[in-house]
Amino acid sequence: MPEPVIGVVGAGRLGRAVRTLATAEARVVRLYDPRDTGSWHAVPAPDVILDCSAPALTGPVADLCRDLALPLVECVSGHSGEQLERLSALGGRTTVVLAHNLSLGNYLQTRALRCVADVLVTMERAGLKGVVPEAAILERHPVTKAHRPSATAQTLAREWSQYTGSPAADVASLRSGPAVSDHEVRLVWAGQALTVAHAVHSLDAAAAGAIGVADWAAGRSHGTYTVHEVFDHMMAAMASRPSAGGHAEEHKAAHTAAQAEAHAAVGERP
Incomplete structure (x- = not known):
């Protein structure tokens, strides 16, 4: 079966990072000029759209995907409430993935934070006092980052509040330093602290994740998903694979298939 266009x-x-990586993998890519939305319908239709533009183009991108019934991976952040409603409505017609962060590391960071929160809440319910710490989120981007706090920082803060019932004490932003970004969750008790941190040094990580998520979206009919829900679906599919048994060749084939799916899902392409 050919890979989605x-x-x-x-x-x-x-x-640019997505185009470079996809081209290196011999993928077919269709380019949509963000400066000329009127030309978009003349481009041969792909199987899925990756929107890496800006919030101002949310309307034209949504119209394109609606008109051509194309799945959309929305890699743009900083949407208004009205724009998010429009994307949600589009999910009733086709697949929409809201991708605030496409990297494997952020997915694992979020899952780790949930695990920590689950342990602490269990201890609190057992009667231990003061086990849920003060939490703060710190995000760093270069000065070119348009808005603050980042969508990733806001999502981490929501995750913490959802799983512990305690809001983050602060969500702080720093605009300085090199590309790409750093996100830290700092948990502070009396006498000790824990930091759950993730750093991205190259957009290749996000580009690999974007292509993997695009491949997943191209096979769905409709619905609105977060990127972490997509990664959860991918992990569930991997976990449900039957055992390869005791035969070396079967084991090797299953291992290779699992690696290939993980490769596409979580961004180990670079």
């Missing part, structure tokens, strides 16, 4: 909207760093 990917349509890329956006000429910024992420859009």
Whole structure:
């Protein structure tokens, strides 16, 4: 079965990284000029759209996906409430993935935070006092980052509040230093602290994740998902694979298949 043809909207760093990686993997890519939305319908239709542009183009991108019934991986953050409602409505017609962060590391960071929160809440319910710490989120991006706090930082804060019932004490932003980003969750008790941190040094990580998520979205009919829900679906599919048994060749084949799926899902392409 041929790999899905990917349509890329956006000429910024992420859009370029996606195009470079997809081309290196001999993928077919259709380019949509963000400066000329009127030409978009003349581009041969891909199987899925990756929007790496800006919030201002949310409307035209949604219209394109609605008109052509194309799945959308929305890699843009900083949407207004109205724009998010429009994307949610689009999910009634086709697949929409809201991808605030496409990297494997952030997915694991979030899962680790949930695990920590689960342990602490269990201890609190057992009667231990003061086990749920003060939490703060710190995110760093270069000065070119348009808005603050980042969507990733806001999501981490929501995760903590959802799983512990305690809001983050602060969500702080720093605009300095090199590309790409750092996100830290700092948990502080009296006399000790724990930091759950993730750093991205290259947009290749996000580009690999974007292509894997695009492949997943291309096989769905409709619905609105977060990128972490997509990763959860991928992990569930991997976990449900039958055992390879005792035969070396069967084991090797299953291992290779699992690696290939993980490769596409979580961004080990670079």
